[in-house]
Amino acid sequence: MSPRRADTGGRIDRLKTIRFTFDGTAYTGHAGDTLASALLAKGVTLYGRSFKYHRPRGLLTAGVEEPNALVTVLKGEVREPNIPATMVEIHDGLVAISQNRFPSLAWDINAVNQLGGKILSAGFYYKTFMGPVFGPLKGTRFWMFCEHFIRRAAGLGSAGSAKDPARYERMNAFCDVLVVGSGPAGLMATKAAADQGARVMLADLEPHFGGSANWSEETIDGAPAADWARRTVAQLAGRDNVRLLPRTTVWGYYDNNTLAALERVSDHKEHPGKGEPRHRYWAIRAKSVVLATGAFERPLIFPGNDRPGVMLAHAAERYANEFGVLPGERIALFTNNDSAYRAAVALKKAGAAVVAIADVRPELSPEMRKLAAEAEAEIFAGHAVVATEGGKALSGLKLQRFDLANGALIGDARSIHADCLLMSGGWSPTIHLASQAGAKAEWNAARQAFLPPKPTQSWIGAGAFTGSFSTAEAIAEGRAAGLAAAGGQSTPSMLPTVEAVPGDPDPAPVFEIRAKGKSFVDFQHDVTAEDVRLAHREGFVSVEHLKRYTTLGMATDQGKSSNVPGLAIMAEALGKPIPEVGTTRFRPPFAPVSIGSLAAERFGDLKPERLTPMHDWHLANGATMYSAGLWYRPMIYGLSGETVEQAYVREAKATRESAGIVDVSTLGKIAVQGPDAAAFLDRVYTNMFSTLAVGKARYGLMLREDGLAFDDGTTWRLGEQDFLMTTTTANAGKVMQHLEYFLDVIWPELKVHVTSVTDEWAGAAIGGPKARQILAACVTGTSVDNATLPFMGIVRGEISGVPVMICRLSFSGEMAFEVYSGAGHGTHVWKALVEAGKPFGLVTYGLEALGTMRIEKGHVTGAEIDGRTTARDLHLDWMLSKKKPFIGSAMMDREGLIASDRLELVGLIALDNRPLNGGAHIVEEVDEANPHDSIGHITACCYSPALGRHIALALVEGGKARHGTRAHVSDPLRNRFGPVEIVSNHFFDPDGSRMHG
């Protein structure tokens, strides 16, 4: 006999057939089925293989806590591994496969691991594989050899490398009350809070709201509980102040009532809507939270408790009542508490034979006896299951008399023929979110469960979450919680009436039946009761050691059903009460969360692109773009057939021969305004700015507080109280924060405002012997001659009808000008300049040529101002004013910063006329086989068209003193060694005659 679909019952739509495949076999199910219920209805008993021993496993649960029935869902090449079949809603075209088996689920070669069970006990890996002490497998080699095979045997499903075409999204939400869980408690809380006018969100991880009402077969307000839930949800759905989130797992409880939830928006659809995300990640800031998350049923630990066909009692109840599926024809139950009796009745009603109820308790209440009679089940009070039989499906079990006082088994075992065994070991409230919120759970001896702690954040519990397992309590607590969360006053009013089967919420304190055979505590990870006791023998007795040593509770279900039984077994071994062993603090997430949902809108779009105003022109004119931070900048404007080096050499050469133009819009620009602006800049820069005349610019250097170089750039005085500071592209944001910090925190008395105006201005730097002529040809409203526009002078004028600001300054070492215009006019001005330059042989150049010319001039950039160099190291000590203190001045002369062996900036010329490499090191004596004694490294290098040599800038120990000496590059990574001459960093035109004109 086997499981089957009942003719009636459940909320599935029997008129709607859905086709899907599992392990390549075509199946049908009905709308409303999960993969688990649909397969179970077809008689499937084998769903997966366990992690270590590859034992055959069936369904243990019907929900999110399922440890056994993990599948991979395939969407074309895209794989979603390790999904519990209980959480997959079937749809047409669904393709699922089983995992961790070879060659097939039914015949798995790794099942031989079971034979080594005793050796493969907890701690096995730590005690062996150390390998030989000498020989070819010494050191880590032997372990790595073994590990190769271990890794291949381990793991569950496979991840793919194909990019997921699905869309993920994030949603920021704010509400007064977030209700987690939609059972009777959650529904009542939602309704009560909504009635108060609060903004309420209700989330439940199941597709259908109602929780236990969907399967309890109780009666609320005279109607079946499921109907009551449906009606209540329909009322809530119509309200503006309520947002309902089905299929939404609230998985994280973060600081200040920030909660994270995952909504599975379209997993259950064959074709998601246009633009519809697969998952939506809700970041919810809730003023208060109602936790109505229910409880998880626990398994009992006894030999053979993992055989397919052994299932939690309430899970069978769910399969019968929600899905109309009978998990077996001849069903036995094994319990330590009353809740299983309801399942017996439900399964009987659904059409199964309930052959036996084994209860560890010798005395049963008359109510339970009545329920057993209703189920027509034989009662075995004071009995326990001591073995199960069958292979890939259960065929029978053995019972033995059990002494509740001491756990002893008495008398002969008795066999019972059954194809399904339901077990109930009591219930553990789902306190994960409360624990994440920051407090420690408290053990309740009567309930034999950890109950939620006192709130450390703003939440209120209700229902089974608090250990109140009856529906009547859930309804009362739910309403009270909803009211309180919404800040309402409790008013006496009628609560819905509940008719439920009776039952004592307190189980007998029995977790394990100690008999011969493997009794599983953690099903997925194959942790047995013996493993727990072995951990005890070896001293791994704290709960964290237990977890880590045995891997108990570390599987994909995170010990939802195994934690408490594991603790109980350890407690018994220690002879201590359970709470003294401890409880682990739960960490996010409550249930596994797709990584796509967490990346959300940034999946495929990690960072925004920052574009200069002339970006499209560059692309249209042959530029190869270079990604610099978030910016894109032209690297070269290559002609067809040119290499990068040919292009930049051509561009640099042309610039020095006639003229070149480069986009410098990415430079950081900060408006520094106010009566104290000049005084502020004097403090910020190492050199003086208060003495700068209006209409002039000056090169400035900033240090950090610790006295090391920070950033450099020119600052332009546009008015008495109005400066335009420029920074390096890379440091723009940092400099801005640096200035803001000093103005806000250190010198609030200064009247200075700083504003980022980087994006306000388009910048074009035009340089070369013909640059001035080109400007003269296109600039109107001002002269650009030496008198009007001297070195570091600023003028305003127009180009092609657009206002521009021109500053004569030079990075390339040529006579050069920076032309700033409003960003919206950037391309217009750029085009006009390019046009005006045509008769003069103007070229556009990119970062490579820019870098080449700056190396030739020995200017520093980020590669030299690397956060470890001082002004002296970079020969910028001439900029350190002695007339005033400035940021860093007090700290810059400490012993470590003025030592003689510091790395100093030098120039290098390759004496072998071969290209140098960035990042190559410098040595006095080359030793290619065993490079050693580096004295520095190359920070930037190029072929210099101006010098006709391969040159570099480098930081070298005591560099200045080495000018004129020989050294070698040592670049073992790229096998480049060779002699270099150490020279001044000012390779080209050191007296600046070209730029001064």
Added chain:
Amino acid sequence: MVEHQSPLEPEFHVGSHGNFEHGVEIILTETRPGSIVQLAAWPGEEKRLIAAIRTVTGLALPDGAGGGVSDGVKSVFGFAPGKFTVADEAEGLAAAFAKVVTSAIGTVTDLSHGRTAIRIAGPKAEWVLAKFFAIDFSLPAFPNGAGRSTAHHDVFAQIQRTGADQFDIYVFRSFARSFWKALCHASEEVGYEVQ
């Protein structure tokens, strides 16, 4: 006058997009104000600055942080202590303010080129914006006319509510195209029209 080039140009596709067969629930557009300025008062001079704003624009700022007002042509809102953004369809705001905001009151910074103004309107405007920004867009929390400074990762944004379901978003020009693309993408779900 030479027109300001929009940074959105190659990605600005007028028409209906996304899931629009089920109705368009978002309208996206670029408002392209002629001028945008930032005004900042010295501590204690906020009231005089607010008066200056009224003089130049005729707009009376409501009290409180983030207060703002828009008449459809000119808009102003506070975005930081003592700091305000003013936008006008016409050019010339900076020059106008330079005359009345003396150095005793505060500073004027012209950002007419530096910020791009994107308008999102429609019944799903709050929904789409909530995909980007961790602020509460509901009307009681974010009243009409009010301004907010916020950010979506690297993209800073100043947002003014200019209608029950309409928001103007000011972003740095260099980020505008990237942000616009993301905004369009996020609007596909509900159907959107670019105008």
Added chain:
Amino acid sequence: MLITCPYCGPRDVIEFTYQGDGNRERPDPASQNFEAWNAYVYDRLNPAGDHNEIWQHSGGCRAHLKVVRNTLTHEISSVAFARGDHGSAARHKAEDKA
């Protein structure tokens, strides 16, 4: 974590930049007291409990804030502008209600 900016109201921590120990005193710029400078640049109070900190609302109004925050619970007990001279008119209305 949410920080209630006195201007912008409660905002997610993602909008803020931590600027460290708010107890540090910067010596007078001209001071030659190197011990004081060293202490200012390198030494930090690092209490387990309430901590005076500086945060910048860098993804919002960009004001620097003095925040008292518990390093064990992350609870924030006070937030104020670092430069205490913004008038109350500049503050967020939500704060008045709170």
Added chain:
Amino acid sequence: MAEYSAFSLLANALKGNKDWKPAWRKPDPKASYDVIIIGGGGHGLATAYYLAKEHGITNVAVVEKGWLGSGNVGRNTTAVRSNYLLPANTRFYEHSMKLWENLSHELNYNVMFSQRGCLNLAHTPAQFDDYARRGNAMRHLGVDAELMTKTEIKRLIPALDISDSARFPVVGGLMQRRAGTARHDAVAWGYARGADRRGVDIIENCEVTGFLRDGDRISGVTTSRGDIRARKVAVAVAGSTGRVMQMAGIETMPIESHVLQAFVTESLKPFIDTVVTFGMGHFYMSQSDKGGLIYGGDIDGYNSYAQRGNLPVVDEVMSEMLALFPGLARVRMLRSWGGVCDMSMDGSPIITAGPLPGMYLNCGWCYGGFKATPASGWCFAWTIAKDQPHDLNAPFTLDRFHRGLVIDDKGQGANPRLH
């Protein structure tokens, strides 16, 4: 106590695994010791082990306030490497690497150190040169390093997105083949067992509540299990350094305690063989023997002792993860946790005698303490035994900050958030 081996496993299995003994004793504290080590984490246990083994000092107690290994040794992402830029760091971590390479043998405990390599991805030519500088620095100190091309990287990590259309395309990488991963808990347990076998008392659930003094000199500790005296008191408490030093009256330190989060996915079949790091963010990842992808990113960025992470960092890490591995969007994050890191002002550690007489200090590991465990214990033991640093830890003084002798691998200055 019995040696572990395949034979002992088999013999015990035949006896139903009934004869295994505790991996370390659970002694009560004695009244006094030669050395007390505060902190039963990796560094404290390694220090005790090397004190006993290298220096013959066995009258040692390790006091741990909770369960052994409850700090960062049990919370890290298990990577072991010595690919640093600055010589002081490279030498130190290379010494650690050499100890790692023989650690399982030495401890008779399989710490599962697996030299599967650590690859730093570079995303611009400039970054590639920067990595070359570092790799060459390593090579000049005798440490293995090599550059890898995009094609070689793709062969090694097929699931990696190396397309040019990526936002930050991979241009190459710096590989240290001898780097790898180890089983973090096993390191604590192995050192604990090794130290215990040499006579060290490991005292769990023993919280230090203050220091005993003899004049100026530290002469012991007060604990939740009574006063314990010692000639030398060594502090190796990582994230709790600020708290413990405050008990000794030292209010400020060049340390901030920050939370670093770590994450693991559900178990997967082999997906990635090496440790890989993203060059345009802070993401790093490896795969455990069990099959979980273990990964992390930047610190949360503010002082915290809470072992509680924040959400923005979670989102950031996952975004960076998918930028490299777009095939992982449907894989699920199983668990996250936080560790408290003692972030120093230059990103490098402190191993020194002092700052008070009778006291020895080991801290400032930032988020890199796990790989340092053997060398940290080794150098700290040397410093305690000889009252002077070994050459390897001589640069890692407490006064280096004030003297301007910082060891700043990242060049970020006195800003712990950025190291």
